Structures are given as structure tokens and as C-alpha cells.
Amino acid sequence: MLTSRPRGTEDILPEEVGRWYLLEATAREVSRLYGYREIRTPVFEHTELFNRGVGDTTDIVEKEMYTFTDRGGRSVTLRPEGTAPVVRAFLEHHLEAGGLPVKLFYLGPMFRYGRPQAGRLRQFHQFGVEAFGSRDPALDAEVIALAMDFYNRLALKDLELHLNSVGCPACRPRHREKLQDYLRPRLQELCPTCQGRFERNPLRIFDCKSPVCQEIVAGAPTIAASLCPDCGEHFERVQEYLQELGIDFILDEHLVRGLDYYTNTAFEIMVKGIGAQSSIGGGGRYDGLVEALGGKPVPGIGFGLGLERVLLALEAQGRDLRPDGGIDVLVVTAGAGVERAAVRLLASLRAGGLKADKDYLGRSLKAQMKHANRYPAKLAVILGEEELSRGQVLVRRLDTGTQEEVPLEAAVEYCHRVKETCGG
RNA sequence: GUGGGUGUAGCUCAGUUGGUCAGAGCACCAGGUUGUGGCCCUGGGGGUCGUGGGUUCGAGUCCCAUCUCCCACCCCA
Numbered sequence: 001m002l003t004s005r006p007r008g009t010e011d012i013l014p015e016e017v018g019r020w021y022l023l024e025a026t027a028r029e030v031s032r033l034y035g036y037r038e039i040r041t042p043v044f045e046h047t048e049l050f051n052r053g054v055g056d057t058t059d060i061v062e063k064e065m066y067t068f069t070d071r072g073g074r075s076v077t078l079r080p081e082g083t084a085p086v087v088r089a090f091l092e093h094h095l096e097a098g099g100l101p102v103k104l105f106y107l108g109p110m111f112r113y114g115r116p117q118a119g120r121l122r123q124f125h126q127f128g129v130e131a132f133g134s135r136d137p138a139l140d141a142e143v144i145a146l147a148m149d150f151y152n153r154l155a156l157k158d159l160e161l162h163l164n165s166v167g168c169p170a171c172r173p174r175h176r177e178k179l180q181d182y183l184r185p186r187l188q189e190l191c192p193t194c195q196g197r198f199e200r201n202p203l204r205i206f207d208c209k210s211p212v213c214q215e216i217v218a219g220a221p222t223i224a225a226s227l228c229p230d231c232g233e234h235f236e237r238v239q240e241y242l243q244e245l246g247i248d249f250i251l252d253e254h255l256v257r258g259l260d261y262y263t264n265t266a267f268e269i270m271v272k273g274i275g276a277q278s279s280i281g282g283g284g285r286y287d288g289l290v291e292a293l294g295g296k297p298v299p300g301i302g303f304g305l306g307l308e309r310v311l312l313a314l315e316a317q318g319r320d321l322r323p324d325g326g327i328d329v330l331v332v333t334a335g336a337g338v339e340r341a342a343v344r345l346l347a348s349l350r351a352g353g354l355k356a357d358k359d360y361l362g363r364s365l366k367a368q369m370k371h372a373n374r375y376p377a378k379l380a381v382i383l384g385e386e387e388l389s390r391g392q393v394l395v396r397r398l399d400t401g402t403q404e405e406v407p408l409e410a411a412v413e414y415c416h417r418v419k420e421t422c423g424g
Numbered sequence: 425g426u427g428g429g430u431g432u433a434g435c436u437c438a439g440u441u442g443g444u445c446a447g448a449g450c451a452c453c454a455g456g457u458u459g460u461g462g463c464c465c466u467g468g469g470g471g472u473c474g475u476g477g478g479u480u481c482g483a484g485u486c487c488c489a490u491c492u493c494c495c496a497c498c499c500c501a
Contacts, residue, residue, distance in 0.1 A: 059499050117495060124501060306501030334459045369461035384459060
């Protein structure tokens with residue numbers, strides 16, 4: 001249909017746009033407080049960037065990308081996430097030249113093809129940060145703190161921060177082998193899905209809801225036990241810093257990042273009450289990514305969080321984020337020959353910093369008043385022929401219904417004063 | 425990609441076993457108050473009943489297909 005939007009997309013209507021201002025303003029404010037600077041990258045990139053940067057074997061690349069061939073025959077893709085493009089820009093513009101670390105944040109739409117459901121859209125919006133150039137666990141803690149600070153400023157409650165370390169390319173394979181060795185004897189008992197996971201991603205078996213799989217996996221070796229000394233030390237210190245910052249977390253063995261580029265810290269923030277998709281943000285360290293995309297080995301860490309899901313959570317928690325769509329003054333005309341004065345007064349009201357409007361449909365006085373009430377406007381300035389001939393106008397309060405005659409030249413100042421005493 | 429549900433005025437919905445079934449409330453507009461809103465009363469505009477086929481003398485009501493939205497799975501934000 002010509003009059004319906006593409007599946008999985010949303011129009012953000014005037015009614016709702018105020019809450020987006022709030023999210024975006026909060027994101028920018030908190031980012032700058034932590035020393036992160038905004039970067040805006042294109043919404044589409046060469047497909048190859050995501051194949052390499054996100055990973056050929058991920059669901060994102062295998063079945064969720066909006067990929068098409070442009071008129072020049074190049075394959076381009078609507079960005080499904082923000083990290084790869086930021087890394088690309090970091091390399092393309094040699095941002096390390098300004099000195100490390102480089103701390104960036106972004107805000108914008110992402111695209112993933114899939115069946116929409118609660119908290120899942122084809123076009124959605126993310127706020128994310130990326131910090132390049134340091135392996136310091138204090139930076140891991142900072143990035144996590146920044147995310148939590150964002151939620152807190154919005155007064156989001158009942159969050160769970162899940163934390164894990166996925167090790168490094170040196171120790172992760174060891175853990176995987178240990179896990180497979182442990183599971184192999186009982187492989188046949190696992191549910192069909194998990195039998196498939198055994199080779200591909202054994203860590204995900206921890207997430208299985210099947211009681212049998214749960215029981216089997218209960219005594220499995222933990223990744224903590226397999227971390228190499230460096231990774232173990234790093235993980236310990238991240239936890240120490242988080243405690244230092246007063247940030248509660250839950251150690252979660254099940255938290256995984258699929259790719260080799262991802263190292264050490266992995267975290268995810270969950271909230272209940274927004275449907276089956278309870279993750280409202282996540283991130284981690286990717287010390288191998290910059291190199292994988294053709295740069296020198298520069299470590300990095302970041303997060304991405306879904307703004308629609310944050311909004312869902314805020315609504316589920318009863319936060320009223322509806323913006324005020326009202327105005328201060330509606331200029332109302334009564335009688336003939338006052339239109340020019342009305343246009344002039346409207347301009348002065350606006351010039352004087354008052355939110356003001358007038359009727360443009362030639363409506364009756366009564367209809368204009370009704371309009372003022374519905375807008376809603378705090379005040380109605382009524383221009384009547386008779387009063388105007390004496391240089392006067394009527395200023396009516398919509399809340400109390402009282403009105404007063406004031407000189408035209410004093411109207412702006414008068415409205416300014418009176419509107420402050422109106423409710424709201 | 426897989427599965428279940430859904431689709432009637434701008435919005436929320438009613439519509440019995442296929443035969444005045446095209447309706448209600450809210451919203452909108454006008455009038456009641458020839459220069460004044462919020463309450464009330466009266467009247468009015470507005471719908472190819474998601475779309476396309478089919479069954480039937482006749483379908484919003486039955487069948488098929490398709491699309492949408494919702495929910496869940498996979499996975500993720």
C-alpha cells in the first residue's frame with residue numbers, strides 16, 4: 001500500500017518526538033561528561049566492511065543485512081551496527097594522530113532484516129560509544145559506567161548488568177575444548193538444538209531452556225578457570241573498578257561474543273517487562289578488530305544500546321515522557337479589519353520569545369476560542385474592532401476564564417508576566 | 425527464515441446460524457450563545473468492512489491466496 005510504511009519501520013510522530021529529544025540530549029550530555037566526542041558516519045557502507053568487521057558467520061551477516069547493489073555496481077549495506085563504521089572512520093581519518101585514546105560516541109539508525117516483534121524493528125536506533133587505544137581495565141569500567149549513567153539519568157530502574165570475560169585468542173580455544181571434552185560423553189542427551197551448538201557455539205548451551213541441558217551443563221568448566229594469566233588479571237581488575245564505582249554486576253558465564261576480534265570484557269544490560277527481548281544494551285572489548293580491518297593493532301572497547309528498547313522499558317516503568325505540545329498565546333480575531341494587526345501582534349509575541357500562533361482557517365471567534373482550548377494555549381489575545389480602535393486588546397486566561405483589557409503596545413510584556421502564573 | 429494470532433470510520437471497538445449489518449463511543453465540523461473556550465443539547469461530514477480471487481440468488485460474515493500488524497522461536501539492540 002502506498003500509504004503504509006515499510007515493515008519493521010516506525011514514524012516518530014510529533015507527539016513522540018519529545019521523548020527522543022530527551023534520550024538524545026541525555027546521551028550527548030553523558031558522553032561529553034566522560035570525554036567522548038560525537039562522530040557521524042554514513043548509514044550505508046561497503047558490504048565488505050560488515051562481512052569482515054561483524055563476521056561472516058554471524059546471524060547479522062548471514063541473514064539480516066540490507067544489502068544492495070548501487071547504480072555503480074558496488075555492493076553496499078545499510079549499517080546493522082555502529083562499531084565497524086566507527087572503526088573504519090577511525091582508520092580512514094587517522095584519528096590516532098590526535099593522540100590516544102580516542103573516545104567517540106554515535107547516535108543513529110541501524111538496519112537489520114528480520115521478523116519484527118516487541119522491541120525488534122528493521123530500522124532501530126542506537127546510542128553507542130567506542131574507545132580506542134587503551135587496554136586499561138579502568139577504561140572498560142568507564143565504558144560500562146557511562147552506559148549505566150545514561151540509564152540512571154533517565155531514571156530507569158531494575159537493571160541487571162551481566163559481566164563476563166571471553167578471554168583472548170590464546171585462552172578462549174582452550175576453554176572451548178575443555179567444554180567440549182566435558183560435554184562430549186553426554187552429547188546424545190542434549191536437545192537437538194544444543195547438539196547443533198556443540199560444534200558451532202558450545203557456550204550457548206548454557207542458555208538452553210531444556211531442563212536436561214541445564215542439568216548437564218551445571219557442572220561444566222567455567223571460562224574463568226581457563227583464562228590465561230593476563231586475561232584473568234584484566235577481568236579481576238575490571239571487577240575491582242566497578243566495585244570502586246559502586247556499580248553492581250552479575251557474573252554471567254553464559255555471556256558470549258562470537259568472534260575472534262572480541263576479547264576479555266563482555267557485558268550486557270537487561271531489564272524486565274519489555275517482552276522477550278530483555279537486553280537493552282551490550283558491549284565489550286575488541287582488541288583484535290582494528291587490526292582485522294586493516295589497521296595497526298589498536299585495542300578498543302565500546303557498547304551499543306537500543307533506544308527503542310530503552311523507551312519501552314521507561315514506558316513499562318510508568319514514566320510519562322509525553323512532551324508539552326502547547327503554546328503560550330493564541331491570537332484571536334473578532335470582527336473585521338483586525339487581520340493586519342493580528343499578524344503584526346503575532347510577530348511581536350514571537351519576537352518576544354512567546355510561543356504563539358493564530359487561526360488560519362477563517363474561523364469564528366467561538367471556534368478560535370475552542371481551538372485555543374484544544375491547542376492548548378495558556379492565553380488568548382483577542383483583537384476586537386472596538387478595542388483596537390482605542391489601541392487596546394483583551395488578554396484572556398484559558399485556565400480561569402478571566403480577561404483584562406491592556407494597551408496593544410503592552411500586550412507582549414503583559415502576556416509574558418501572566419503566562420508564568422498559569423498552571424503548567 | 426519458522427510458528428501462532430490479527431486486520432470493520434481519524435482512534436477504541438460492536439456486528440448473532442451468510443439476507444436493511446454498514447453501526448456505537450470518542451475525535452472532527454456546524455448550530456444552540458449575530459464578540460468569547462472547557463460542561464450540556466441538536467445536527468452533520470467521514471468507511472472500496474486490509475487486498476485479490478472463489479463459493480452463493482446474495483459475504484463484513486464461508487474457502488483460498490497475499491500483505492500488514494502483534495506475539496514467540498532463531499538471534500540480537
